[in-house]
Amino acid sequence: MNNILELPQLIAKFSYELPKNQTVLISGGNPPDVQWLKSICENKNIFCADHGIDICKEADIKPLQLIGDGDSATSEAWQWAVDNDVTITKVPTKKDVTDTQLALQIIDDKYPASTVILTGAWGGRFDHAFSTIFSFNGMLNKNFCGCIADEKEILFFLHNEEHLTLNLKQTPKAISLLPLGGTCSGVSINGVYWPLDQVMLNNNLPYAVSNEVNNKENTIWISQKQGILGVYLYFE
Incomplete structure (x- = not known):
């Protein structure tokens, strides 16, 4: 049974089978350590939410898709995404959901069965962290599972x-x-x-x-x- 999720700090064994498709979503909070990030991104689908593109640029990790309104990403990182032919979903600044919430919905639509590691979610504003934790939890089921993690903090559900x-x-x-x-x-x-x-x-x-x-x-x-x-x- 495929019930193992490995991170640099640990190996997690779940009580149910995990979806084979593995995805990393890089959000715009505290950037994870570059080497830690590169290790978890190997052989996975990479998405980023807004300021997460700055983290991708710094680590030289090309995402499949950038989702955001551009209000927190730097213009240099956004242009880096354009130059590297990253698929960009530009959304209005005034909207009912955060960029990370929207990115989670897009991942769920594109990969209905996926194991997701959400990183770049810690630090920064408490309201964004609160929203991200409960939004991630709200999407969890047997076809969408995973954790929120970086090199210092991990949260399983x-x-x-x-x-x-x-x-x-x-x-x-x-x-x-x-x-x-x-x-x-x-x-x-x-x-x-x-x-x-x-x-x-x-x-x-x-x-x-x-x-x-x-x-x-x-x-x-x-x-x-x-x-x-x-x-x-x-x-x-």
């Missing part, structure tokens, strides 16, 4: 009875479980300093934060029974 095994190549500074949909029940985590067994987490008091790896195998096991659970890792 578990829905209802899904579970996740993380084989770590680097040890994270912190592991946090975030109830994103109100309440998560039957939550368990093992391989950490503070394990949990079939507990309930509520977003009114999200206490399962800043956990640490606590096993020689550098493996973490997370599961839940019901809810929308964010699995967040921070690397120094």
